[in-house]
Amino acid sequence: MKFLRKIFDNAHAKLNKSEKTKKLFPLVDSVDTLMFTPNHTTKGGAHIRDGIDLKRTMMFVIIALIPCLLFGMYNVGYQHFLASAVPETLAWTNVDMFLHGLVRVLPFIVVSYAVGLGVEFIFAIKNGHAVQEGFLVSGMLIPLIMPIDTPLWMVAVAVVFGVVIGKEVFGGTGMNVLNVALTARAFLFFAHPTSMSGNNVWISGFKEMKDKGLLKQTVNEAGQSVDAISGATPLGDLASFAQETPAFSDLAAFESKGHSFSELLMGLYPGSIGESSVYAIGLGAIFLLATGIANWRIIASFFVGGLAMAFVFNQIAGPEDYYFQLPALNQLMLGGFIFGMVFMATDPVTAAQTSSGKYIYGFLGGFLAILIRVVNPAYPEGVMLAILIANVFAPLIDHMVISINIKRRLKRVKIA
Amino acid sequence: MSKSIKIRKGLDIRIKGDAERSSIEAPLSSTYAIKPTDFHGLIPKLLKRVGDQVKAGTPIFQDKYREEIKYVSPVSGKIQEVKRGAKRKILEVIIEADKEISYEEGSPLDLASLDRETAKEALLASGLWPFIKMRPIDVVANYTDTPKSIFISGFDSSPLAPDYDYLLYTRDKEFQAGVDILNKLTDGNVNLQLRAKVGSDAAFTQAKKVVANKVSGPHPAGNVGPQIHQIDPINKGEVVWTVNAQDVAIIGRCLLTGRYDASKLIALTGSEATNRKYYKVIIGANASDVLNGNSNTDNVRYISGNVLTGSQIEADGYIGFYDSQITVVPEGNEYKFFLTKGWLGPGFKKLSNNSAYPSKVLGPKKFDVDTNLNGEERAFVVTGEYEKVFPFDIYPVHLIKSVMINDIDSMEKLGIYEVAPEDFALCEFVCTSKINSQEIVRQGLDVIHKECM
Numbered sequence: 001m002k003f004l005r006k007i008f009d010n011a012h013a014k015l016n017k018s019e020k021t022k023k024l025f026p027l028v029d030s031v032d033t034l035m036f037t038p039n040h041t042t043k044g045g046a047h048i049r050d051g052i053d054l055k056r057t058m059m060f061v062i063i064a065l066i067p068c069l070l071f072g073m074y075n076v077g078y079q080h081f082l083a084s085a086v087p088e089t090l091a092w093t094n095v096d097m098f099l100h101g102l103v104r105v106l107p108f109i110v111v112s113y114a115v116g117l118g119v120e121f122i123f124a125i126k127n128g129h130a131v132q133e134g135f136l137v138s139g140m141l142i143p144l145i146m147p148i149d150t151p152l153w154m155v156a157v158a159v160v161f162g163v164v165i166g167k168e169v170f171g172g173t174g175m176n177v178l179n180v181a182l183t184a185r186a187f188l189f190f191a192h193p194t195s196m197s198g199n200n201v202w203i204s205g206f207k208e209m210k211d212k213g214l215l216k217q218t219v220n221e222a223g224q225s226v227d228a229i230s231g232a233t234p235l236g237d238l239a240s241f242a243q244e245t246p247a248f249s250d251l252a253a254f255e256s257k258g259h260s261f262s263e264l265l266m267g268l269y270p271g272s273i274g275e276s277s278v279y280a281i282g283l284g285a286i287f288l289l290a291t292g293i294a295n296w297r298i299i300a301s302f303f304v305g306g307l308a309m310a311f312v313f314n315q316i317a318g319p320e321d322y323y324f325q326l327p328a329l330n331q332l333m334l335g336g337f338i339f340g341m342v343f344m345a346t347d348p349v350t351a352a353q354t355s356s357g358k359y360i361y362g363f364l365g366g367f368l369a370i371l372i373r374v375v376n377p378a379y380p381e382g383v384m385l386a387i388l389i390a391n392v393f394a395p396l397i398d399h400m401v402i403s404i405n406i407k408r409r410l411k412r413v414k415i416a
Numbered sequence: 417m418s419k420s421i422k423i424r425k426g427l428d429i430r431i432k433g434d435a436e437r438s439s440i441e442a443p444l445s446s447t448y449a450i451k452p453t454d455f456h457g458l459i460p461k462l463l464k465r466v467g468d469q470v471k472a473g474t475p476i477f478q479d480k481y482r483e484e485i486k487y488v489s490p491v492s493g494k495i496q497e498v499k500r501g502a503k504r505k506i507l508e509v510i511i512e513a514d515k516e517i518s519y520e521e522g523s524p525l526d527l528a529s530l531d532r533e534t535a536k537e538a539l540l541a542s543g544l545w546p547f548i549k550m551r552p553i554d555v556v557a558n559y560t561d562t563p564k565s566i567f568i569s570g571f572d573s574s575p576l577a578p579d580y581d582y583l584l585y586t587r588d589k590e591f592q593a594g595v596d597i598l599n600k601l602t603d604g605n606v607n608l609q610l611r612a613k614v615g616s617d618a619a620f621t622q623a624k625k626v627v628a629n630k631v632s633g634p635h636p637a638g639n640v641g642p643q644i645h646q647i648d649p650i651n652k653g654e655v656v657w658t659v660n661a662q663d664v665a666i667i668g669r670c671l672l673t674g675r676y677d678a679s680k681l682i683a684l685t686g687s688e689a690t691n692r693k694y695y696k697v698i699i700g701a702n703a704s705d706v707l708n709g710n711s712n713t714d715n716v717r718y719i720s721g722n723v724l725t726g727s728q729i730e731a732d733g734y735i736g737f738y739d740s741q742i743t744v745v746p747e748g749n750e751y752k753f754f755l756t757k758g759w760l761g762p763g764f765k766k767l768s769n770n771s772a773y774p775s776k777v778l779g780p781k782k783f784d785v786d787t788n789l790n791g792e793e794r795a796f797v798v799t800g801e802y803e804k805v806f807p808f809d810i811y812p813v814h815l816i817k818s819v820m821i822n823d824i825d826s827m828e829k830l831g832i833y834e835v836a837p838e839d840f841a842l843c844e845f846v847c848t849s850k851i852n853s854q855e856i857v858r859q860g861l862d863v864i865h866k867e868c869m
Contacts, residue, residue, distance in 0.1 A: 041717075050790065053790055057798060060772055
C-alpha cells in the first residue's frame with residue numbers, strides 16, 4: 001500500500017502549494033481518509049481510543065442494506081415480468097429478472113451518491129471541514145425507498161433537498177432534526193404526488209406498457225379483457241376498501257391473491273425498491289443488532305407500537321371494515337413498516353437519545369405509522385410521516401426524560 | 417454504616433504491560449521538579465529564587481489566592497531552574513538534589529489530642545495539604561471548608577493500575593495516622609472503598625475510624641467519583657474531599673516523623689516498558705531514573721499516570737505529583753490501510769468496546785494498543801455508548817453539550833457538581849466521534865468554579 005500512500009502524500013503536497021488549491025483539501029482528504037485511517041494521535045485526555053469510528057459505523061449500515069438492495073433488484077425484474085405480456089417461450093429466468101432490476105436500480109444509486117456527495121463536497125469546501133460520513137447511509141437509503149419508475153431527475157432534486165434542507169442548514173451530520181432520507185422522500189411525496197403514489201409507479205415500465213398495450217391480459221367475470229396486474233401495492237389495494245370500487249371483494253380475497261402472511265414475508269409484491277421483503281430486511285436487522293449499530297429498544301418498541309395500533313383496529317372493526325380486520329401481524333409485514341423500523345427509526349441522530357426516551361419514541365413511531373396508514377385515505381403508507389413526526393417529538397421526549405432525572409437528583413437534597 | 421455497592425456500567429480495559437509485584441529502589445535523581453500544572457487552576461507565587469538552597473519540606477511556592485497552601489520541595493538541594501511557558505506561566509520548578517537529603521525538622525504530632533484547626537494548620541504548614549482534593553471541581557481542597565465526608569479509594573481499577581495492596585504493604589501505621597488526621601477534618605465519615613470478594617492488605621482491612629465499603633464491578637469502580645455518587649452523593653453547595661490511598665500513608669508518615677518524606681512506590685507499566693516493576697522514588701522524581709534501560713525508546717509515548725487520565729511527559733520529564741504509575745505505550749502515528757488495519761479491517765486484535773469489532777468477543781485476553789485516534793473528530797452521532805460506561809445517574813452527553821454551549825444553569829441541573837474529568841475518561845475512550853470529553857468537562861468545571869463557588 002506504500003505506492004497508494006505516496007500518491008496521497010504527493011497530492012497533499014501539491015495542494016498545499018497555493019492558497020487556491022488549498023481549498024480543495026477536503027476533496028483529497030476525504031478520499032485519503034477513506035483509504036487510510038489517518039495518522040492522528042491523541043492529544044491530551046485519554047491516550048488510547050476505541051477502534052470504532054463513524055466510518056465503520058456507517059459502512060456497517062450499508063452492509064446491512066445489501067440484502068434489501070439485491071432482493072429489490074430481483075423484485076423489480078420479477079414484477080416487470082409478471083406484468084408484461086411476454087409469450088411463454090420467452091419466459092425470463094431469475095437471472096434475467098435480476099439483471100433487469102440491476103439495470104433499473106443502479107442509475108438510482110449512482111444519481112443519489114453523485115448528487116448527494118456533490119452537495120456534501122460543496123459544503124465541505126465552503127466550511128473548510130472534512131466531508132462527513134452521514135450521507136454514505138442516506139445515499140443508499142434514498143434509492144431504496146423510491147418507487148422504481150421515479151424519474152432520475154426527481155431523485156436528484158430530492159437528494160439535494162434532503163441534504164441541504166434536511167441536514168446542512170442545521171449544521172451537517174449529527175445536527176439534523178429530521179431523517180435525511182425520509183425528508184427527501186417526503187419532499188417528492190408532496191411535490192410530485194403522482195410520481196410517488198397511485199398504481200402506475202411501482203412496477204418498472206408499467207405506465208409505458210399500459211399506454212402501449214403491452215401488459216399481460218386476463219378475462220374478467222363480465223367476459224372483457226383487462227390488465228392482469230393493476231400495478232397497485234398491497235397497501236393501495238387495502239386502501240381501496242374504503243373507496244367505491246375496491247380491488248377485492250373482501251379480506252379473504254385479498255389474502256388469497258398472493259397476500260398471505262408467508263407471501264408478505266417473502267415480499268414479492270410491488271412497492272418501493274428495497275422495502276418489501278421482510279426476510280431481506282431481517283438479515284440486515286440481525287447484522288445491525290449483532291454489531292450493536294442499531295438500537296434494539298427502538299426496534300422493539302416501534303414493533304410493539306405498530307402491533308398495538310393494529311390490534312386496536314382489529315378490536316373496533318365492524319363487519320365491513322376489511323382494512324381494520326387485517327390481522328395485526330400481517331399489517332406490520334406490509335409496505336415500509338419493517339424497513340422503516342430497522343433502518344429509519346433507528347437513525348441515532350434523529351431518534352430520542354435517552355434509553356427510556358427510545359422506548360417512547362419507538363412506540364410513538366410505530367403507533368402513528370399504522371394509524372396514518374389505515375385511517376387516512378390520502379396516504380396509503382404512513383411509516384414515512386410517522387417517523388418524521390416521531391423525529392420532531394424526539395427532543396421533547398428526551399427533555400421529559402431528563403427533567404425526571406433532574407428532579408430525582410434534586411429530591412436527594414430534601415431527604416438528606 | 418458500611419455499604420456494599422455494585423458498579424454495573426463500566427469497562428475494564430485489558431491491555432498488555434502490567435507490573436510485576438516486586439520493587440526496586442530507584443537511584444536518587446539528580447534533579448526533581450514540582451509542577452504547578454499538576455494542580456489544576458493553581459496560580460503559583462514563588463517563594464524561592466533560582467540558586468536558593470532548600471531542604472526537603474521547604475516551601476517553594478504558594479497558591480497566589482490561598483496563601484496558606486504551600487507547595488514544598490520534596491528533596492534538599494538548590495533551585496536550578498524555573499521553567500516557564502507561554503505568558504510566563506510557570507511550568508516546572510526544578511531542584512538540583514543533594515547527595516544526601518536533609519529535612520526541615522519538625523516534631524511528630526500527637527494525633528490524639530489534635531483539634532480541627534491545629535490539624536489543618538499542621539497539614540498546611542508541612543506542605544501536605546495539596547494531597548487533599550475536593551469535589552466538586554476536583555482541585556486542591558479549600559481549607560476553609562468542612563467536608564461532609566472524605567473518600568479514600570482502596571484500589572485502582574484503571575488500565576494497568578498499580579496494586580494498592582502492594583503499595584501499602586507493611587505501611588499500616590502510616591496509613592492509620594493519615595486516616596486519623598483526616599478524621600479530624602470532617603464531621604462525617606472517612607470512607608474507604610475496597611474491592612468486594614477480594615482480600616485487601618492489612619493496612620486497609622485493619623484500619624480504624626474508617627467506614628469500609630465494598631465495591632464490585634468494572635472500572636471505574638476504583639474511582640472515587642462513582643463511589644461518592646453511590647455512597648454520599650454531592651448536592652449543590654456540599655463538599656467532599658478525596659485523598660489517594662498512598663498519599664494518606666505519606667501524610668501519616670510525615671506526621672509521625674515530623675519530616676516531609678515524600679518517597680513512594682510507582683509502577684512502571686505499558687507494553688513498551690521492559691523491566692516492569694515497582695520503583696521506589698521521591699515525588700517529583702525525574703522519569704529517566706525509572707525509564708533508563710527499562711523501556712523501548714523508539715516512537716513511544718511516556719505517560720505519567722494511566723493511559724486514560726495520565727499526562728504525557730518526555731523521557732526525561734518529571735513524574736506527576738499525584739501519580740503512582742508510569743505507562744509507556746507505542747505512538748500510533750502511522751497511516752493504516754482501511755481494509756487491513758484501518759477502519760474497515762476485520763479487527764480481531766483491535767481494542768474496542770463496540771460489537772462492530774469481533775475482538776469484543778473473539779479478541780485476545782490482553783490487547784496491544786497504540787495512541788492512534790482511530791478516526792477523526794466528528795459531531796455527536798451515535799447515542800447510548802457513553803451511558804454504557806458511565807456509572808452515574810447522570811446523562812453524560814447532555815451534560816457535555818450543556819458545557820459546550822456554556823449554559824451554567826443546565827450544567828448544575830445535569831449534575832456537574834458530582835463529576836470530575838477522570839469520570840469521563842471511559843466515555844472519551846469509547847466515543848465514536850472522538851470527542852475530548854475530559855477536556856470539555858474540565859472547561860465546565862472551570863466555569864462553575866469561577867461563577868458559582
